[in-house]
Amino acid sequence: MKALLSLAFASAWNRRATLGLMAVSIALSVVLLLGVEQLRTQARESFSQSISGTDLVVGARTSPIQLMLYAVFRLGDATHNIRWSSFQAMAEHPAVAWAIPISLGDSHRGFAVIGTTAAYFEHFRYGDRRPLAFATGKPFADIFDAAIGAEVAERLGYRVGDRIVLNHGAKDLGLAEHADKPFKVSGILQRTGLPVDRSVHVSLEAVEAIHLDWQGGAPMPGLSIPAEYVRKFDLAPKEITAALIGLKSRAGVFQMQRFINQYKDEPLLSVLPGVALDELWSVVSIAEKSLLAISALVVAVGMSGLVAVVLAALGERRRELAILRSVGAGPRVVFMLLAIEGLMVVMAGALLGVLGLIVLNLFAAPILEAHLGISFTPGMLSADAWQLLLLVMTTGFLVSLVPGYRAYRLSLADGLTPRL
Amino acid sequence: MVAEVAHSSTSPFAIDIRNLVFQWPGEHGFRLSIPQFLVRRGERVFLQGASGSGKSTLLSLLGGVLLPQPCHMRVLDTDLTMLTSSARDRFRVDHIGFLFQQFNLVPYLSMRENVLLPCRFSKRRRQRALQSAGSAASLEQSADRLLAQLGLDMTLARQPVTALSVGQQQRVAAARALIGHPELIIADEPTSSLDAGRQVEFLDILLGRCDDENVTLIFVSHDQRLGSHFSRTVDLDKLYGVAPGSA
Ligand SMILES: Nc1ncnc2c1ncn2[C@@H]1O[C@H](COP(=O)(O)OP(=O)(O)O)[C@@H](O)[C@H]1O
Ligand SMILES: [Mg+2]
Numbered sequence A: 001m002k003a004l005l006s007l008a009f010a011s012a013w014n015r016r017a018t019l020g021l022m023a024v025s026i027a028l029s030v031v032l033l034l035g036v037e038q039l040r041t042q043a044r045e046s047f048s049q050s051i052s053g054t055d056l057v058v059g060a061r062t063s064p065i066q067l068m069l070y071a072v073f074r075l076g077d078a079t080h081n082i083r084w085s086s087f088q089a090m091a092e093h094p095a096v097a098w099a100i101p102i103s104l105g106d107s108h109r110g111f112a113v114i115g116t117t118a119a120y121f122e123h124f125r126y127g128d129r130r131p132l133a134f135a136t137g138k139p140f141a142d143i144f145d146a147a148i149g150a151e152v153a154e155r156l157g158y159r160v161g162d163r164i165v166l167n168h169g170a171k172d173l174g175l176a177e178h179a180d181k182p183f184k185v186s187g188i189l190q191r192t193g194l195p196v197d198r199s200v201h202v203s204l205e206a207v208e209a210i211h212l213d214w215q216g217g218a219p220m221p222g223l224s225i226p227a228e229y230v231r232k233f234d235l236a237p238k239e240i241t242a243a244l245i246g247l248k249s250r251a252g253v254f255q256m257q258r259f260i261n262q263y264k265d266e267p268l269l270s271v272l273p274g275v276a277l278d279e280l281w282s283v284v285s286i287a288e289k290s291l292l293a294i295s296a297l298v299v300a301v302g303m304s305g306l307v308a309v310v311l312a313a314l315g316e317r318r319r320e321l322a323i324l325r326s327v328g329a330g331p332r333v334v335f336m337l338l339a340i341e342g343l344m345v346v347m348a349g350a351l352l353g354v355l356g357l358i359v360l361n362l363f364a365a366p367i368l369e370a371h372l373g374i375s376f377t378p379g380m381l382s383a384d385a386w387q388l389l390l391l392v393m394t395t396g397f398l399v400s401l402v403p404g405y406r407a408y409r410l411s412l413a414d415g416l417t418p419r420l
Numbered sequence B: 001m002v003a004e005v006a007h008s009s010t011s012p013f014a015i016d017i018r019n020l021v022f023q024w025p026g027e028h029g030f031r032l033s034i035p036q037f038l039v040r041r042g043e044r045v046f047l048q049g050a051s052g053s054g055k056s057t058l059l060s061l062l063g064g065v066l067l068p069q070p071c072h073m074r075v076l077d078t079d080l081t082m083l084t085s086s087a088r089d090r091f092r093v094d095h096i097g098f099l100f101q102q103f104n105l106v107p108y109l110s111m112r113e114n115v116l117l118p119c120r121f122s123k124r125r126r127q128r129a130l131q132s133a134g135s136a137a138s139l140e141q142s143a144d145r146l147l148a149q150l151g152l153d154m155t156l157a158r159q160p161v162t163a164l165s166v167g168q169q170q171r172v173a174a175a176r177a178l179i180g181h182p183e184l185i186i187a188d189e190p191t192s193s194l195d196a197g198r199q200v201e202f203l204d205i206l207l208g209r210c211d212d213e214n215v216t217l218i219f220v221s222h223d224q225r226l227g228s229h230f231s232r233t234v235d236l237d238k239l240y241g242v243a244p245g246s247a
Helices: A002-014 A016-049 A064-071 A084-091 A119-123 A150-156 A204-210 A227-232 A250-261 A273-326 A331-372 A383-414 B055-062 B085-095 B111-121 B123-133 B139-149 B154-158 B166-178 B196-213 B224-229
Strands: A056-060 A096-108 A111-116 A134-137 A145-148 A183-189 A199-203 A242-247 A268-271 B013-023 B031-040 B044-048 B072-075 B096-099 B184-188 B216-221 B232-235
Touching: A002 A016, A002 A331, A002 B111, A016 A273, A016 A331, A016 A383, A056 A064, A056 A250, A056 A273, A064 A242, A064 A268, A064 A273, A084 A096, A084 A242, A096 A119, A096 A204, A111 A119, A111 A204, A150 A183, A183 A199, A199 A204, A242 A250, A250 A268, A268 A273, A273 A331, A273 A383, A331 A383, A331 B085, B013 B055, B013 B216, B031 B055, B031 B216, B044 B055, B044 B224, B055 B184, B055 B216, B085 B096, B085 B123, B096 B166, B111 B123, B111 B139, B111 B154, B111 B166, B123 B139, B139 B154, B139 B166, B166 B184, B166 B196, B196 B216, B196 B224, B216 B224
Parallel strands: A111 A199, A145 A183, B044 B216, B044 B232, B096 B184, B184 B216
Antiparallel strands: A056 A242, A056 A268, A096 A111, A096 A242, A134 A183, A145 A199, B013 B031, B013 B072
16 A cells, blocks of 8 residues: 555656646635635625624615615615604614614715714624724714724724715715815724724714705705804704614514504614525525536536546556556556546645635735625635535545546556557 | 376476467457466576467466466466456566566656565565565665666666666666566566667576576567577467477
């Protein structure tokens, strides 16, 4: 057996250029497969970590998934708002422990502006029921105060006390600026890995204030209310985009959901975050599965390449196999020699792939976090990824049997005198 | 009579074959039939025959790579027809050294590793190689010694075996056949790819080694001129009727 292994190794080493390329192609396919798998699980994880302790998410009537996407993940826009009076009715409902209003629509240099109340910093929970915490400063207190997320502070280099100008609309259009009413950074939140990091939080009154002299998305011509007079107006919010609700007892959640969904004054939708997420996964999983299937195909292509290469070389190796037979190697030994050679390449490829993935992780994690908001913890493979890797290696093992079997047949037929 | 002695464990014959028939598979497969073929222990037999007359086939039968139809066949007093295929593989490496016409070496192994191949697969060959080299010597040393006896400079060891000349390659192959003192050396046209001068030179070296170690040699060639170097010449085409031991 030792003789066999060192023979197989010497033989593989002799053709290291070709086999090395095969190992690299298998490694790349493994990177793709495991990368897709990792992206999938990390995205899921990161999404499920985004909200915890919230019993119901409420918004205007739309699809539950869409509501989750804009209210929790800040993806996409709300089509309708809900009335402030509806929010108040919910907040005052005896079953409700706390309610966080969320008003979306403005942005600051590409980062979302969230109008909300102090309840946000008090009751919002994520991950393992962790509350939000300030790295420096404090929540907004004044109308023109803003509490910013860690990513906003880092990317734009803001510190507590800096003045910032908000844009109207979710996209930076340059023109529609609320330049007359600058905000002061009151605090910077600790990093969470959530959309919170990429948000600017202001009071609901502030959202009203900057829109006082606006109508239909544009400044009213001839009307400009200076910041110092703003306080004299009625800044009570009239509409919000969504609300997060925590109940006194989880047992009442379906009753509360019914109350909201059948609310008389306007059509509302409330969803249980867990249920909505499950629904989201069932939609996403089709795409996930196709991606995984494609990656698996790429792995299969890599493996067939290996078989082709080993098989092609076999013709030139018939003399060598005859020599081995003359020194006592049976057809079974010849079989194992070729199988081991293939297996070594597959193993090297798999190992290289895992290493490649780890390296890729180090480079890709910040990019993914910045662009997709997926917090990517570089490090160990998930259990599913290990399973995939095991599957790859098993397939590789089975695939290696093909050239082994071919060599077995050849050496049986050739004996000591291959007829070339 | 010879026939009775052949069954005892130490008959004077290294090879004792009667009424052997072998047919390659297929309707028109080549059929080799040998009424009798006897080789004494220590004999140097020159086996000649036209190309395609079945010389290599006979050698594969002697090495237990091919199995004849049931018959009387003893190689070194072993009835190969009674052994399993893996026992025949073991027998082959334990007792027989093979030498082929060309491309005799495993290209990715060093000169020394090529020589040591039989020792990697056979404990018997390993032990005998170690014994002959002296108590303190290693396998590698015994390989080197053999290579030196065959006129191969160890400075050649540094280059890949594929860079050696054909004559040098054949000597490495001869060292591989000889290492660990197999009782039988089977050489299938080992000189055919050498030019005339080298042929005789190689033959002299090989025969010299065989004399020193007192092994039985079956040497195949279609070149009749080489026959004069051997104690006996057997023509496969006329094997029928060749009296045992008649030289
Ligand atoms: N592997 C094989 N399969 C089928 N037939 C074979 C094989 N090897 C040799 N033969 C047949 O056996 C005959 C004798 O071949 P061989 O023993 O190689 O002759 P020689 O060595 O005397 O030239 C040839 O006619 C050939 O067709
Ligand atoms: Mg031949």
